[in-house]
Amino acid sequence: MSALRGLALDEQPADADGGERILIVSGGRGAGKTSFCLALAQAAQEAGMAVAGLVSPAVFVAARKVAIDLHDLASGEQRRLALRARADAPGTAGLGWRFEANGLAWGNRLLRGWQGSDLFVIDELGPLEFLGRGGLSEGFAALARGRFGIAVVVVRPELLGAALARWPGASVIEPPAVLGGARPYRADRPAQGEPPA
Template sequence: MSMAGDLWIITGEFGAGKTRWCQQFLALARQAGWDAAGILSPAVFENGQKVAIEAVDVRSGERRRLATRRQTEDSALIHTREWLFETDTIRWGNTVFQQALPCDLLIVDEVGPLELLQGRGWVAAMEAIASRAYRLAVVVVRPSLLPIAEKWQPQAVITVRHTIQ
């Protein structure tokens, strides 16, 4: 497997359809026979409100609860302003990323403040991105964190502006 190590950053505001874009791109890559690995992070909605985030292993399809809305001030737990993260799922996800390479398509949905500002979260994803041991990596990053992510020198920055049906 020849690895070029190209990197695309997928960005867009909350609810724009970044994960949906990744799911559709993954389907196209699989149709082309690509070996895909990594994690998708679809939202969980109840009564029209985003209440949680799941982590889905792209290779196996295994799903785990990644985060729920933060309702505690316990700073000892892994969290961002809005989300409280499941430490067991983060450990599992890091194992998924450690075992992902080499691959044709690496999906990292998403890297955010935990990874880019705190050095926590999907640490193994950050290492996988840096390794370039893939044909193409698709990495989801919020617009506010693009200046940090651009240090990876991506070949493309794709802005998703609305949900893809």
């Protein structure tokens, strides 16, 4: 529980309408967003909280990211979400990933059927979702239902404006190196592995 208090989850402001709370985790590629979500979910489960949602761990072969899986935090079940592909290949939406229809359908089915939890995690809502091109678009409806104590949503820095327009009361943090060390997001920090501007 102290790790959760280190994030001040119980101190996040409620939405203006008295609704539930949303914490946006943002950072560049490789910053540890998924690792943070997994550690947070584990700490919440160990504290006796009901945890649900989806995380998207990378799959590496010989130190090369070749796929992305989709992991259900409630059941532990996992499916393939995407395979690495050329950005100009058909079916990649210019993102360099060929998304698996079965994995997306499974994830969206879980999000539609979700009935509520203390902690709800969505890793991630990205370009496909924010541009209305599919992806895990049921995540928006799940968040709108507000059946959570706190929601943690991974959003890339370039989509923070759209995310904050959708959830103006949300707090934004960068993934910490350790669970209790989250810090407020600063747009002027370079993403991990990028040179300073």
